Amino acid sequence: MHLLVQSIGFGVAAGAVLSLGAVGFTLQFGISNVLNISYGSLMSVGAFLGLFMLGLGLNIWLVMVIGGLAVGACSVVLNRGLITPLVRKGMAPFGLVIVTVSAGIVLEYVIVAVAGPATQTYGNRSGATLNFLGWTLTTAQVVIFAIAVVLMLGLHLLLTRTQLGRAMRATSANRTLARSCGIATSRISDIAWFMSGTFCGMAGIALAITIESFDFTLGSIFLIPMIAAAVLGGVGQPYGAMIGGLVVGIVSSVSSAYWDPAYQSVVAFGIIIVMLLVRPRGLFGSATATRKLLA
Amino acid sequence: MSSASIGGPGSAPVAEVSTATSGPAAGAGPILRVADLARQYGGVRAVDGVSFELQPGTITGIIGPNGAGKSTVLTVVSGFISPTAGTIEFLGKDVTRLPMHRRAQMGLVRTFQIARVFEGLTAIENLMVAVPQQKSLTVKGLLGGKRYWQSEEKEILERAWALMTTFGMADKANEKAGRLSGGQRRAVEIMRALMMRPKLLLVDEPMAGLNPKLTRELEEVFLTLRQQGLSILIIEHELDTVERICSEVLVMAWGKVIARGEMAELRTRKEVQDAYVVG
Amino acid sequence: MSGVANLAYIVVIAAGAYTYGILTLGPDTGNGGFQQYVLGYRLPFFLAVIAAAVVGAVVGVLIGVTGLKRIRQDYQAMVMLVISIMAATVIGAAPSFLGGEPGLSLIPNPFANLSPATGDWAYVAMVAFACVIGYLVMRRFTSGPMGRALRAMRDDEHAAAAMGFSVIKMRLLTQAVGGAFGGVSGALLVAFIGGWSPGAWAYVETLALLTAVIVGGMGNDFGVSLGTFVIAVLLLQGVQFLPQIRSHTGLTEAIGWMTLGLMTIAFLWLRPQGVFRERRPRYGQPAVGNAAGGEVAEGHS
Numbered sequence: 001m002h003l004l005v006q007s008i009g010f011g012v013a014a015g016a017v018l019s020l021g022a023v024g025f026t027l028q029f030g031i032s033n034v035l036n037i038s039y040g041s042l043m044s045v046g047a048f049l050g051l052f053m054l055g056l057g058l059n060i061w062l063v064m065v066i067g068g069l070a071v072g073a074c075s076v077v078l079n080r081g082l083i084t085p086l087v088r089k090g091m092a093p094f095g096l097v098i099v100t101v102s103a104g105i106v107l108e109y110v111i112v113a114v115a116g117p118a119t120q121t122y123g124n125r126s127g128a129t130l131n132f133l134g135w136t137l138t139t140a141q142v143v144i145f146a147i148a149v150v151l152m153l154g155l156h157l158l159l160t161r162t163q164l165g166r167a168m169r170a171t172s173a174n175r176t177l178a179r180s181c182g183i184a185t186s187r188i189s190d191i192a193w194f195m196s197g198t199f200c201g202m203a204g205i206a207l208a209i210t211i212e213s214f215d216f217t218l219g220s221i222f223l224i225p226m227i228a229a230a231v232l233g234g235v236g237q238p239y240g241a242m243i244g245g246l247v248v249g250i251v252s253s254v255s256s257a258y259w260d261p262a263y264q265s266v267v268a269f270g271i272i273i274v275m276l277l278v279r280p281r282g283l284f285g286s287a288t289a290t291r292k293l294l295a
Numbered sequence: 296m297s298s299a300s301i302g303g304p305g306s307a308p309v310a311e312v313s314t315a316t317s318g319p320a321a322g323a324g325p326i327l328r329v330a331d332l333a334r335q336y337g338g339v340r341a342v343d344g345v346s347f348e349l350q351p352g353t354i355t356g357i358i359g360p361n362g363a364g365k366s367t368v369l370t371v372v373s374g375f376i377s378p379t380a381g382t383i384e385f386l387g388k389d390v391t392r393l394p395m396h397r398r399a400q401m402g403l404v405r406t407f408q409i410a411r412v413f414e415g416l417t418a419i420e421n422l423m424v425a426v427p428q429q430k431s432l433t434v435k436g437l438l439g440g441k442r443y444w445q446s447e448e449k450e451i452l453e454r455a456w457a458l459m460t461t462f463g464m465a466d467k468a469n470e471k472a473g474r475l476s477g478g479q480r481r482a483v484e485i486m487r488a489l490m491m492r493p494k495l496l497l498v499d500e501p502m503a504g505l506n507p508k509l510t511r512e513l514e515e516v517f518l519t520l521r522q523q524g525l526s527i528l529i530i531e532h533e534l535d536t537v538e539r540i541c542s543e544v545l546v547m548a549w550g551k552v553i554a555r556g557e558m559a560e561l562r563t564r565k566e567v568q569d570a571y572v573v574g
Numbered sequence: 575m576s577g578v579a580n581l582a583y584i585v586v587i588a589a590g591a592y593t594y595g596i597l598t599l600g601p602d603t604g605n606g607g608f609q610q611y612v613l614g615y616r617l618p619f620f621l622a623v624i625a626a627a628v629v630g631a632v633v634g635v636l637i638g639v640t641g642l643k644r645i646r647q648d649y650q651a652m653v654m655l656v657i658s659i660m661a662a663t664v665i666g667a668a669p670s671f672l673g674g675e676p677g678l679s680l681i682p683n684p685f686a687n688l689s690p691a692t693g694d695w696a697y698v699a700m701v702a703f704a705c706v707i708g709y710l711v712m713r714r715f716t717s718g719p720m721g722r723a724l725r726a727m728r729d730d731e732h733a734a735a736a737m738g739f740s741v742i743k744m745r746l747l748t749q750a751v752g753g754a755f756g757g758v759s760g761a762l763l764v765a766f767i768g769g770w771s772p773g774a775w776a777y778v779e780t781l782a783l784l785t786a787v788i789v790g791g792m793g794n795d796f797g798v799s800l801g802t803f804v805i806a807v808l809l810l811q812g813v814q815f816l817p818q819i820r821s822h823t824g825l826t827e828a829i830g831w832m833t834l835g836l837m838t839i840a841f842l843w844l845r846p847q848g849v850f851r852e853r854r855p856r857y858g859q860p861a862v863g864n865a866a867g868g869e870v871a872e873g874h875s
């Protein structure tokens with residue numbers, strides 16, 4: 001029983017990072033309708049930028065914010081420089097997937113070229129151990145969880161309470177219609193890529209804090225559970241991704257407590273395949289989302 | 296030859312290329328019988344208990360306001376989506392559970408409301424591909440190679456050319472279908488359906504977007520085809536067209552058939568007028 | 575293979591490689607230390623290659639089945655990527671099965687009893703032979719009416735089904751044939767390099783394959799066979815040897831992969847049809863009553 005409780009605690013902590021990443025992934029997909037496979041590599045970029053800034057002696061949480069914003073900027077450049085022109089040229093979705101795969105690999109090996117292929121670490125940043133509801137968690141885990149909660153709340157308020165948020169949701173639901181209603185959809189899409197990149201970078205740094213060591217493949221390995229979280233919640237649905245992240249986090253953590261941890265990602269993999277075959281719109285997806293996903 | 300012309304005024308050539316088998320295949324019964332058909336999308340009852348029969352060699356129209364469920368009926372009958380209730384009999388055989396391609400092979404062929412052509416193929420290839428049980432696509436054809444299917448291929452090419460000529464599109468034969476205009480795509484789609492030697496043709500708003508002259512020409516094509524024994528179920532908003540070519544008309548609203556009969560008579564009926572005004 | 579499934583093609587190649595490996599390794603003779611001997615068979619070369627083709631076809635069909643669901647192309651592509659990453663992860667995580675992370679090694683070379691130079695040439699000749707066969711088989715599928723039907727299906731599966739094509743049957747058929755190709759190419763690859771491990775078919779190798787196909791020209795069977803067959807062998811083999819040539823910190827390798835990624839993007843941007851573009855046959859008007867009428871120029875598609 002104790003093992004179960006403890007592994008759920010770890011799952012929630014891991015799920016917070018996952019939710020952060022998955023929300024970014026899903027937000028950008030929902031609004032620009034492009035599956036960005038290079039998202040994982042952008043996450044690695046974030047982690048390595050963080051490493052660099054830590055080397056400059058900056059505070060870890062400041063690093064997380066700056067790193068997030070920097071990756072957000074990269075993400076906008078990726079959209080403006082590569083994705084938007086190709087979409088304008090009429091490239092098919094499948095072609096765009098290959099482009100983002102390629103872009104992701106280029107990004108990863110830029111990291112290798114600059115920082116080398118070696119395994120890196122942020123050092124021990126976990127802080128004091130806290131006991132809480134029978135869970136033993138590190139300060140870092142708790143802070144990251146809090147940051148994730150704050151960001152999600154912020155996103156929720158943005159989407160529901162502001163003009164920008166309404167414009168974003170309108171664009172996500174029907175881009176052409178939104179444009180004909182006078183919404184500058186390309187600017188909305190830039191903003192979505194920026195926010196997505198920011199979430200991505202912060203998730204990358206958060207991940208680097210919580211695991212002992214990482215290399216340039218950090219993000220692309222993490223991409224699978226992130227996709228699982230997004231798919232579980234319904235791709236394009238930010239709230240779905242938040243919950244999906246927690247679920248995937250807890251399920252993988254519990255399964256690796258009772259089963260071989262080497263198979264942890266297999267759980268995520270299983271979730272993706274089963275969801276896509278059985279209910280592609282995800283647990284919380286609407287009928288509109290279905291129409292968007294069916295060929 | 297004008298690329299916009301489909302089916303010259305003297306539609307005699309259609310007679311030569313027509314692919315419809317003469318007369319109904321299964322006795323004298325109705326070619327299609329639809330009973331209590333229903334289809335729901337989530338909570339929306341797009342089609343809600345529709346029954347009708349089509350006689351061989353007739354053109355039947357479906358009219359009704361937008362969202363009445365016309366396309367849904369056609370889509371369900373073609374097998375593209377399955378009904379939530381009801382049965383569909385084609386040529387006396389229950390086809391409710393049959394996949395779309397099997398129905399097509401039996402001669403139940405549809406076109407789409409938004410014309411769907413194979414964009415990467417040329418116009419004439421679009422026609423030539425529409426013979427699903429050609430020898431070249433069997434395992435034997437793959438093993439036997441060109442010698443095995445050459446003569447059949449030649450016949451297919453001749454039929455395709457004849458149709459292209461009839462529809463006045465011979466000069467576009469080797470044009471990539473993705474580059475054709477909306478009207479030309481529609482023509483390609485109809486020719487493609489005819490290549491399959493259908494027994495019942497389901498067409499969804501074939502006249503939409505065609506100019507009046509082309510509309511009249513297409514009407515002639517349909518009438519000629521009917522004379523050769525083809526049955527047609529046509530969804531159409533242009534009531535004059537419906538009046539000219541359809542012997543029977545079903546009026547749909549809110550997923551139900553609210554009236555049926557001849558167009559001229561239906562025009563005078565109050566419930567039909569109401570449905571159009573309210574819908 | 576239909577476009578999307580190419581993203582998991584590496585899995586098929588790996589299946590062929592493993593099949594060939596475990597069928598030719600022979601029983602444990604106690605010389606390899608940690609080496610895993612899974613089945614202990616030592617089949618002759620050709621039988622093992624045929625087995626690899628069969629396994630490749632089966633795996634190809636299995637992958638094809640996941641693609642049958644009517645979901646968006648890019649979504650399917652994502653599934654394929656996930657499948658290919660996961661296959662490597664699962665096998666890497668299970669040391670008792672197929673050698674785990676270290677993989678299989680000491681796979682006997684079919685030309686071991688020839689001198690090294692002759693052996694290499696024999697290998698080249700064999701690959702060339704396989705390419706010719708592959709090209710001929712591929713042509714059967716991509717030229718003439720069959721190619722036309724497959725291209726139609728690629729363009730719009732629903733419309734193809736509306737025309738009476740059994741899309742499922744055709745999709746699985748092409749998957750099986752494509753899978754058999756992949757299986758053979760995996761077997762030939764592993765017969766030459768003598769070892770195979772999950773590291774040899776990770777994420778980036780998928781890109782290498784894709785680049786080959788895209789550069790070759792997706793819609794041209796000559797381009798594709800050149801791509802998935804020859805270049806697949808060369809590239810994967812090159813990747814195997816690269817780490818031994820490089821002098822420091824993986825810079826050469828990084829530059830190699832970056833070039834590959836940039837090349838793919840550049841091609842998709844500037845020449846999406848590839849070096850060899852898809853050829854559409856032109857049909858002339860058949861002269862009525864003249865037996866010689868018909869196609870004037872039938873190029874392969």
Ligand SMILES: Nc1ncnc2c1ncn2[C@@H]1O[C@H](COP(=O)(O)OP(=O)(O)OP(=O)(O)O)[C@@H](O)[C@H]1O
Pocket residue numbers: 336337339340341359360361362363364365366367368408
């Ligand atoms: N894929 C779908 N998902 C959900 N609802 C649908 C779907 N397709 C159609 N509907 C709904 O079913 C109802 C009937 O639609 P249908 O397309 O059959 O109408 P229609 O009579 O063909 O209209 P129109 O004349 O505009 O073509 C409509 O209310 C529509 O919103």
Ligand SMILES: [Mg+2]
Pocket residue numbers: 365366367408499
């Ligand atoms: Mg309609």
